[in-house]
Amino acid sequence: MKQDEKRNLLKQNVFDAAYKRIEQDGLTGLRARDIAKDAGCSLGSLYNAYQDLDDLILNVNSRVLEMLKENISSNLNDDENAEAALVRLAVNYMNFAYENYNLWSSLFGHTMQDNAPIPQWYTEQTNATFLTLVTPLLKLRPELDEAEAFILVRTLFSAVHGIITINLQERFISVPKDMLQIQLIEFVQTYAKGLQNKA
Amino acid sequence: MKQDEKRNLLKQNVFDAAYKRIEQDGLTGLRARDIAKDAGCSLGSLYNAYQDLDDLILNVNSRVLEMLKENISSNLNDDENAEAALVRLAVNYMNFAYENYNLWSSLFGHTMQDNAPIPQWYTEQTNATFLTLVTPLLKLRPELDEAEAFILVRTLFSAVHGIITINLQERFISVPKDMLQIQLIEFVQTYAKGLQNKA
C-alpha cells in the first residue's frame, strides 16, 4: 500500500470512529483515547491525521451538514405549491433532527476551544446550505429579489430550528414527535398565510 | 458572625464570582480554581458551598432566568393591542440576549456532566418563565383556552429564540442588531397576521 493511501486510510478510520462516537454518545462523550482505540491507531496518530479534536469534529459536522442538505430537500415535488414546499422542508428538517439527534446537536452545540475562530470553509458551507431553501420561497413571493428571499428564508429556517431545538432540549417540557409535527406544520402555514396577506 | 451567616456569605461570594466569570468569559472560560480565587476561598470550600460546578452553574442560570423574566415583560402597556405586545416581547427578548450575551448563552449552552439529569426545580422554573408570555396572546386569540395559548406561545417564543440564536452564532452570517430587530418585528407581525387570518 502506498504511503498516501495509508495516510488517507488513517484519516478515514479516525473520521469513522469519531462519527460513530458522536452519533452514539454525543459530543460530550467524545474522548481522544476512545477514538484512537476504535480507529485502531495510537493516540499520537490521531494528531497526525487531524490538527486537534476541533478539526476532527468540524470535519464530522461538515459531513452531517451534507447529509442534512440532502435530506432536507428530498421529497420535494416541483408541482406542489410553495406553502406545501415550505411545510415539507420544515418537516424534513424535524425528521432529520429526530433521527440523527446527536449528530444534529453536534452541528449547533460544538464550540471551539480557547475561543478559536471557526474556519472560513466551515462557515461558508453552513451558510451555503441555506441557499437550498430559497427556491420554494421565491415561488411564494415572486416579487422578491434573491437577497430579500434569502433573508426571509433564513428567518423562517431559524424559527423552525428554534421550535425543534427548544422542544428537544431537556430543560423544556417536550411534546411527542407527532404533536410537534402538527405544531410545526401549523406554524409554517400560519406564517405563510401571513406572508401572502402582506404580498 | 454566626455560623450560618458565614455559610451564606461563602455561598454568595462563590455565586458572585461564578456569575461575573460567566458574564465576562462565558461558560467555556469557567474554571473552579478561578472562581475560588475570586471568591477568596480555597478550592475545597467551593465544593462545600455547592455540590459541583453543574450545581453552581444552574444556580447562576436560575438567576439569569429571573432577570430574563423581568426584562422580557417590561415596557408592556395594558392598553396596547395584542400584536404590539407580542412584538414588544420579542424585541425585549432580543435586547436581553444582546446585552447579556454570555449569561444568556449559558442558559441554553450548558449541558450537565456525565449526562446527569437536570434537576426538577430548574426545569420547572424554566417552563414557568413561559407562562409570563401567555397573557398577550390570549388577547389576540380570545377563543383559545389556556392550554392552547400555552402551546402557541411556546411555538412563537421558540421561533423568536431560534431567529436570535442563529443570528448570534458565529458559524452563520450575522446581520447588525438594528437589522435583526426589523426582521424580528416583521416576523412577529407576519405571524400574528397569519393567526388573525385563521381565527
Added chain:
DNA sequence: GTATAAAATGAACGATGTTCAATAATTGGT
C-alpha cells in the same frame, strides 16, 4: 543494502474537576 525521510508510538506534561485526610474554627455544656 544502506541512508534518508516519513510515520507511528506511547510516555510525559499541563490543566481540570473532584475528593478527602488533616487542620482550624466554632459551639455548647459545665
Added chain:
DNA sequence: ACCAATTATTGAACATCGTTCATTTTATAC
C-alpha cells in the same frame, strides 16, 4: 474559662482530559 464535640476550611493528591515530542519503526530512494 475551659474542654470535648461538632463543624468548617484547607490544599495536596487523584483521575481524567487534550496535546506534545523524543524515540522507535517503517517506508522510500538511490
